[in-house]
Amino acid sequence: xxxxxxxxxxxxxxxxxxxxxxxxxxxxxxxxxxxxxxxxxxxxxxxxxxxxxxxxxxxxxxxxxxxxxxxxxxxxxxxxxxxxxxxxxxxxxxxxxxxxxxxxxxxxxxxxx
Amino acid sequence: xxxxxxxxxxxxxxxxxxxxxxxxxxxxxxxxxxxxxxxxxxxxxxxxxxxxxxxxxxxxxxxxxxxxxxxxxxxxxxxxxxxxxxxxxxxxxxxxxxxxxxxxxxxxxxxxxx
Numbered sequence: 001x002x003x004x005x006x007x008x009x010x011x012x013x014x015x016x017x018x019x020x021x022x023x024x025x026x027x028x029x030x031x032x033x034x035x036x037x038x039x040x041x042x043x044x045x046x047x048x049x050x051x052x053x054x055x056x057x058x059x060x061x062x063x064x065x066x067x068x069x070x071x072x073x074x075x076x077x078x079x080x081x082x083x084x085x086x087x088x089x090x091x092x093x094x095x096x097x098x099x100x101x102x103x104x105x106x107x108x109x110x111x112x113x
Numbered sequence: 114x115x116x117x118x119x120x121x122x123x124x125x126x127x128x129x130x131x132x133x134x135x136x137x138x139x140x141x142x143x144x145x146x147x148x149x150x151x152x153x154x155x156x157x158x159x160x161x162x163x164x165x166x167x168x169x170x171x172x173x174x175x176x177x178x179x180x181x182x183x184x185x186x187x188x189x190x191x192x193x194x195x196x197x198x199x200x201x202x203x204x205x206x207x208x209x210x211x212x213x214x215x216x217x218x219x220x221x222x223x224x225x226x227x
């Protein structure tokens with residue numbers, strides 16, 4: 001079956017531009033997570049959704065980062081006024097429900113110039 | 114705050130040799146995962162360890178968990194070239210908001226030399 005998909009796979013943005021990154025979780029998965037992976041580092045948690053509810057946004061680094069999942073399926077991570085330090089791979093993961101294993105998408109590599 | 118440390122960060126070894134990657138974490142956790150990541154690719158789940166003394170094996174890889182020592186190991190037996198990748202451990206803990214939250218180590222970049 002289809003896994004987690006993300007688009008675009010690569011994004012180059014000029015500093016100050018807004019970007020939107022999309023995640024399509026596995027069908028029927030209730031839980032959805034976003035992670036940020038800087039070069040040479042492990043992924044770091046950004047935010048968590050249970051269906052359409054954003055229950056944990058404790059990892060979002062600033063108020064320029066915003067995530068939504070309006071219908072409890074597809075999610076979008078938006079970064080406003082991008083900065084160079086936002087350059088990273090953004091990973092999305094989904095799980096069937098709480099406490100079930102997370103399945104990761106291929107990631108979106110964001111480069112801010 | 115939960116901290117997860119892996120060592121070594123880089124490991125270069127010859128085919129046929131054995132080695133172990135270590136993962137230490139700072140507070141009690143609910144589960145521990147091992148992932149593999151190839152360059153430019155996403156994370157592939159290798160093992161989920163749920164309880165003290167858990168041991169899981171798949172091919173040339175074996176993972177174990179000691180919750181009292183807050184230590185997990187990933188042992189590689191008779192390494193082959195296609196095991197070259199970056200390996201991450203991740204500790205799963207329920208957050209203050211009730212969701213599970215993975216905290217990853219910095220990764221071990223493994224290179225197997227023919």
